[in-house]
Amino acid sequence: MPRLFAPVSAVVLAAALALPASAMDLTELTEAERAQFRAEVRAYLMDNPQVIMEAVELLQSREAEAQAQADVNMVSDNAAAIFDDGYSWVGGNPEGDITLVEFLDYRCGYCKRAHGEVAKLLETDGNIRIIVKELPILGEDSVLASRFAIATKQVEGGDAYKAMNDALMAYSGSITVPAMRRIAETLDLDADAIEARMDSEEVTQEIAQTRALAQTLQISGTPTFVVHDEMLRGYLPYDQMRAIVDDKRG
Template sequence: MTRLAPLALIGLMAAPVQALDLTKMSDAERQAFRAEVRAYLMENPQVILDAVAVLEERNAAAQENADLTLVSDNADAIFNDGYSWVGGNPEGDVTVVEFLDYRCGYCAKAFDEVKELITADGNIRFIVKEFPILGQASLDSSRFAVATKIAAGDEAYDLMHEALMKYRGSTKPAALSRLAASLGLDPEPIVAALKDPQVDAAIRANHDLAQKLQINGTPTFVFGDQLLRGYVPLNAMEQIVEEQREG
């Protein structure tokens, strides 16, 4: 249904553009203008949804551009920190980085899909950023994982990392020692390495980096130059990797 505008509004619309300045309208003109706008929106509510959609698109584009800058400005710390575990193909043409917490349900959900992505692709360099944010059990698990890498090397870390992603038991040193032994690892040097200052330094550095990248949840991924907050399903990850390769 088409509405007939009030006479005051018709006069307003015929006036020069500057007359649309609400501060220069009379009370009657302002009231008529507001009434007509309200009536139009009530009859065409989709306009509001369209406007919201446009706003969301603009905000998403602004966030994406901001994230590109954040990744670029912190590239060395993200991709070449010298202490984070590097898996997959160390010479891969695309680097995927994951900030994770062992007690994060979505990290656990993503684990098998990330592993499948890396194994099936064969040309992805994968970096794990220990980022415990969900309490003491998370911190205990990350500290034990980092200590395992220090004490027993990358292969041992890989085993422990996978085990901890699925482990929901006690995170006391004795319990994690039993977990290490079940993987064929000697727990004694790992427990000793828990006292190494590098353990807490690595985790603290990851927290500092996350703050710079405006990361406050897990999982968070960096695919090449793209920063993605939250769980990403396998098919989406595959598409993003291809987009990174295409440039």
């Protein structure tokens, strides 16, 4: 009688497959037993193909859970740089009970879509603090726009930055210095001083620090949000943002 495989029922085989690897040492099997094992597995899967999808779904669920926990750990480990870096624009309610951090790029279509959703969230909830982090990752035009926006903040202050941020998110033309100067002039800002500041070390350093933080947080796309202790990668509509904020409040 073979040591392991007489005809194996589906229930027994499923149980065997669920065991940890240490509980079944396949190296101890003869070639004939190994061949029979393979045949039994194949037959079982052919009769029950849904098992493959169930296994894939379970793996994906476990990977998502692991990624979510890793994100929580990364947010905790880098809380000061995320929530209190000393240079990123802070808006909404500075004393709000929930902080929403957004990493954005002005050439990102999903960032433009998210901009309206975030604005709606802030309009309907007066207890949210928002932090904007400039993360230009879509080429030189993105860098140019971020430099102009950051220079606006450094030269003209937070209110001017908010106005420039809104304008650049709504803007759909070519990103050039003359185009951004026109936006600044429309907003009654000092375009000459802003342009003179664009290539300064202070602006360069801010972009570099945010990029370094994004790398640490394994952020590879925009928009990316941090809400309290959770990282949200990608565009979210208002309803999902609302539900997440409500959940964080418990």
